[in-house]
Structure formats: structure tokens, C-alpha cells
Amino acid sequence: MATVLSLSGSPSTSSRTGKLLRHLDTLLxxxxxxxxPLDVRTIPAEALLGADFRHPAIIKATELFAHADGIVIGTPVYKAAYSGVLKALLDLLPQYALTGKTVLPLATGGTTAHILAIDYALRPVLSSMGAGHIVQGWFTLDKDLTAHEDGTLTVAPAAGEALTQVLDQFVSALGRTPLLAAAG
Structure with missing residues (x-):
């Protein structure tokens, strides 16, 4: 059994990105x-924006990264890049906080114009932090995610198939049986 840190980089409490991560948490x-699960928005703004490396919330986040075997990072895309709160946290982690970790980057956005945000904005940062293996990322349109009042999420069929494939790659990279193989 692997320990997976599920990191939501959304600043919103009603974020589709956050609901997508909690959906994946259940599958994992x-x-x-x-x-x-860790929502960056729950870390005090003064710690993030003041670059307070000694703040208890930053120390705790650093420990969570250190103890995880794999990390799923989800972010909404704003202006062709990942969220500012996610950037603020990543900047406060040790330079090689992802060394030896398997990472699955995910992004949500309103338009396909943002589809390359994972490869051109997020992936280089994850690589610079020493990620052992960054599996193929996944971008989905907000319209393919329907959040329900009970906290559940419905993923559109085509998007759900793609999500299952990237999640299988992540699980395989963690050394576990892929979801498709387990379901079949």
C-alpha cells in the first residue's frame, strides 16, 4: 500500500478541481x-504569502510531502498557468521535495486553450523539484465535471475514460495493480 498525498491547488471552496481530487481519493x-488530502487554501495566507517556512502549517505540509510515495496535484488553470496558491506552496517546499516521488498532475479549465498548462507550466516545476516519475498529466474541461450537492462528482464518459487511463498509469507507477485490471 502506498501513501498518496492528494493536493488541491484551488483557492475556492466549491472548486471542481477539489471535488475531482476527492473523487480520485475514493478510487485510490x-x-x-x-x-x-491537502487543500492549499486551508494553509493560512500569511504563511504562504509571507514565505514563513517556520509556520506550523508549512512544516506540516512539508512533512506530508516527505512521507508520501505518490502525489496527485490538481489545479484549476488561470491565465494559462496553475494557481497562484499552488505556486506559493511549491515555492516554500524544499528544493527537492519530490525526489523519488511519483506525481500525477491534473488540471481543470474552461477552455481547451489551456490544455498545455500542465506540460508548459506545471511539469517543469515538478521536474525541478526532483520528481522521480511524472506520469502523463490530465486536463479536463469544467463542463465535463458535474458537482452534486451531496459532494459527489460525475465525470462525462469520454473524460472519465481518459481519467481512468492516467490514474492507471499513476497506480502502476506506484507498483500496484492498475484500476482497469482490477475491475476486469
Whole structure:
């Protein structure tokens, strides 16, 4: 069983990105992984914006990264890049906080014009932080994610198939049985 840190880089409490990550948390937990959710928006702004490396919330986040085998990072795309709150946290982590980690980058956005944000904005930062393996990222349009009042999420069929494929790659990279193989 791997420990997976599920990091939402959305500043919004009603974020589709956050709901997508919690949906994936359930799938990963069903495979026997220990999943630890972390929403960057819950870290005090003064710690993030003041670059307070000694703030207890920053220390705790650093420890979560250190103990994780894999990290799923989700972000909404704003102006062709990942969120500012996610950037603020990544900047406060140790330079090689992702060394030896398997990372799955995910992004949501309103238009396909942002589809390259993972490869051209987020992936270089993750690489510079020493990620051991960055699996193929996944971008989906907001319209393909329907959040329900009960907290559940419905993913459009075509988007759901693509999501299952990238999640399988992530799970395989963690050394576990892929979801498709387990379901079949």
C-alpha cells in the first residue's frame, strides 16, 4: 500500500478541481492506498504569502510531502498557468521535495486553450523539484465535471475514460495493480 498525498491547488471552496481530487481519493483508497488530502487554501495566507517556512502549517505540509510515495496535484488553470496558491506552496517546499516521488498532475479549465498548462507550466516545476516519475498529466474541461450537492462528482464518459487511463498509469507507477485490471 502506498501513501498518496492528494493536493488541491484551488483557492475556492466549491472548486471542481477539489471535488475531482476527492473523487480520485475514493478510487485510490478503494485500491488500498492511504490517501491524505491537502487543500492549499486551508494553509493560512500569511504563511504562504509571507514565505514563513517556520509556520506550523508549512512544516506540516512539508512533512506530508516527505512521507508520501505518490502525489496527485490538481489545479484549476488561470491565465494559462496553475494557481497562484499552488505556486506559493511549491515555492516554500524544499528544493527537492519530490525526489523519488511519483506525481500525477491534473488540471481543470474552461477552455481547451489551456490544455498545455500542465506540460508548459506545471511539469517543469515538478521536474525541478526532483520528481522521480511524472506520469502523463490530465486536463479536463469544467463542463465535463458535474458537482452534486451531496459532494459527489460525475465525470462525462469520454473524460472519465481518459481519467481512468492516467490514474492507471499513476497506480502502476506506484507498483500496484492498475484500476482497469482490477475491475476486469
Amino acid at each position: 483508497a478503494a485500491q488500498g492506498h492511504e490517501v491524505i
